[in-house]
Amino acid sequence: MDRQKFFQDDRWTAGVIGLGYVGLPLLLTAIRRGLGGIGFDVSEERVAALNSGVSHIDDISDEDLEKALADGVEFTSDPSRLAAADAIFICVPSPLGRNRQPDLSFIEAAARTVEGVVRPGQLVSLESTSYPGTTEDYVLPAIERAGYSLDEDDVYLAFSPERVSPGDELKTGEIPKVVGGVTEVSGRIAETVYKRLVPTVHLVSSARAAEMTKLIENTYRAVNIGLINEMAQLAHELGIDVWEVVDAAATKPFGFQPFYPGPGVGGHCIPLDPQYLSWRAREANFSTRFIDTAEQVNSKMPGYNVTRISDLLNERGLPVFGTKVLGVGISYKANIADDRESASLEVLRDLAARGAEIAVLDRLVGDERIRSHGFEPVAPDDDLSGFALAAILTDHRDVDYEKIATEIPVVYDARGIYRRQGLQHSNVYAL
Ligand SMILES: NC(=O)c1ccc[n+]([C@@H]2O[C@H](COP(=O)([O-])OP(=O)(O)OC[C@H]3O[C@@H](n4cnc5c(N)ncnc54)[C@H](O)[C@@H]3O)[C@@H](O)[C@H]2O)c1
Numbered sequence: 462m463d464r465q466k467f468f469q470d471d472r473w474t475a476g477v478i479g480l481g482y483v484g485l486p487l488l489l490t491a492i493r494r495g496l497g498g499i500g501f502d503v504s505e506e507r508v509a510a511l512n513s514g515v516s517h518i519d520d521i522s523d524e525d526l527e528k529a530l531a532d533g534v535e536f537t538s539d540p541s542r543l544a545a546a547d548a549i550f551i552c553v554p555s556p557l558g559r560n561r562q563p564d565l566s567f568i569e570a571a572a573r574t575v576e577g578v579v580r581p582g583q584l585v586s587l588e589s590t591s592y593p594g595t596t597e598d599y600v601l602p603a604i605e606r607a608g609y610s611l612d613e614d615d616v617y618l619a620f621s622p623e624r625v626s627p628g629d630e631l632k633t634g635e636i637p638k639v640v641g642g643v644t645e646v647s648g649r650i651a652e653t654v655y656k657r658l659v660p661t662v663h664l665v666s667s668a669r670a671a672e673m674t675k676l677i678e679n680t681y682r683a684v685n686i687g688l689i690n691e692m693a694q695l696a697h698e699l700g701i702d703v704w705e706v707v708d709a710a711a712t713k714p715f716g717f718q719p720f721y722p723g724p725g726v727g728g729h730c731i732p733l734d735p736q737y738l739s740w741r742a743r744e745a746n747f748s749t750r751f752i753d754t755a756e757q758v759n760s761k762m763p764g765y766n767v768t769r770i771s772d773l774l775n776e777r778g779l780p781v782f783g784t785k786v787l788g789v790g791i792s793y794k795a796n797i798a799d800d801r802e803s804a805s806l807e808v809l810r811d812l813a814a815r816g817a818e819i820a821v822l823d824r825l826v827g828d829e830r831i832r833s834h835g836f837e838p839v840a841p842d843d844d845l846s847g848f849a850l851a852a853i854l855t856d857h858r859d860v861d862y863e864k865i866a867t868e869i870p871v872v873y874d875a876r877g878i879y880r881r882q883g884l885q886h887s888n889v890y891a892l
Pocket of ligand 1: 570625
């Protein structure tokens with residue numbers, strides 16, 4: 462059978478392993494494109510919630526989910542169902558272990574799932590971020606253990622990094638994809654498959670090149686954020702407003718892309734992904750100095766923000782110990798509820814460890830989760846006048862920043878939101 466023609470013209474079925482921030486939107490994109498869809502997750506709880514129409518992902522509404530269910534999407538915790546899929550996408554986590562080394566156990570487990578279901582006619586594509594060589598080191602052996610050779614047995618293998626940016630306007634299905642095959646034919650098959658899902662597909666010569674593309678994209682962000690975080694500290698020393706400087710530099714129509722300082726880097730991509738590259742580099746006896754420098758700067762930013770907040774209190778004769786501080790925003794980036802690896806939380810934890818009395822305003826993260834971090838939740842309409850200082854740590858859209866600056870005597874703005882919104886208050890101090 463002409464596999465490329467099949468993926469181009471037929472109504473094939475997408476199988477997704479791992480129904481999180483990456484896997485669920487991908488599966489629903491396939492359904493919206495009129496394809497079949499089977500989503501497998503080891504979490505029975507997650508599968509049950511999805512089957513009852515409850516989404517755990519900010520960018521997927523319950524209505525989106527209900528529509529996909531009506532259109533025939535299947536959520537299952539039975540891996541054998543994936544044998545019915547024509548293209549299997551692996552979207553499992555790739556975190557760091559205790560000593561910040563890559564934790565490949567999820568990819569390894571997903572590869573074992575593939576081993577149990579792979580059959581002629583299938584494309585397998587790894588989407589989890591990992592070091593260059595992962596697809597060949599982990600997924601290829603699983604296919605071979607199942608008794609198949611790539612191409613020869615009508616089985617294909619590729620890597621295509623996910624670029625979803627939670628909370629942003631551009632969604633999975635609208636963002637161009639980079640694709641690289643383990644073999645040349647696999648690359649071409651994967652290109653055809655992804656063309657059914659996204660408008661633009663950029664084919665590279667190998668899975669390794671596709672793996673490295675993702676790591677360069679996120680390393681570029683980490684390094685530039687590190688640069689601007691260092692510049693912010695220098696600008697403060699020199700009595701210059703770094704936000705004004707970045708906005709001015711951004712008027713240059715070429716050669717400059719604005720990055721902004723903040724409480725540090727958070728989430729499960731920017732702080733982690735470069736570590737996959739530097740870990741692999743060490744094996745090749747190569748040192749990644751830019752990655753290491755950026756990490757040093759970025760990882761010290763929560764502490765730097767705590768110092769700036771302590772200085773503001775000190776200037777008013779207030780100690781950190783026993784002073785009431787309102788943390789505004791604790792997710793790792795604006796307009797999402799995800800607080801994993803959040804630098805904003807680190808700032809508040811540090812202040813709390815020094816004895817500050819912390820309360821948190823973050824409607825997206827919600828009261829239950831705020832309490833789980835040991836902080837008191839505050840509602841948007843509450844009287845805020847009892848706080849000595851507000852620290853804006855994550856700049857969610859739906860926050861009344863005017864009210865905060867009116868009711869609380871000192872505001873520390875780690876995100877430059879007052880400047881962006883054109884709000885002028887003499888008691889607001891930007892990072
Ligand atoms: N979230 C993002 O913004 C983003 C963006 C680009 C790339 N990525 C990358 O995509 C990958 C997935 O990230 P995510 O944010 O979607 O993770 P996530 O934690 O939101 O979801 C992962 C899902 O996989 C399931 N899972 C774990 N092991 C499994 C297994 N062996 N079989 C089946 N299901 C399994 C978990 O139960 C969970 O539902 C990671 O490599 C990440 O680095 C994430």
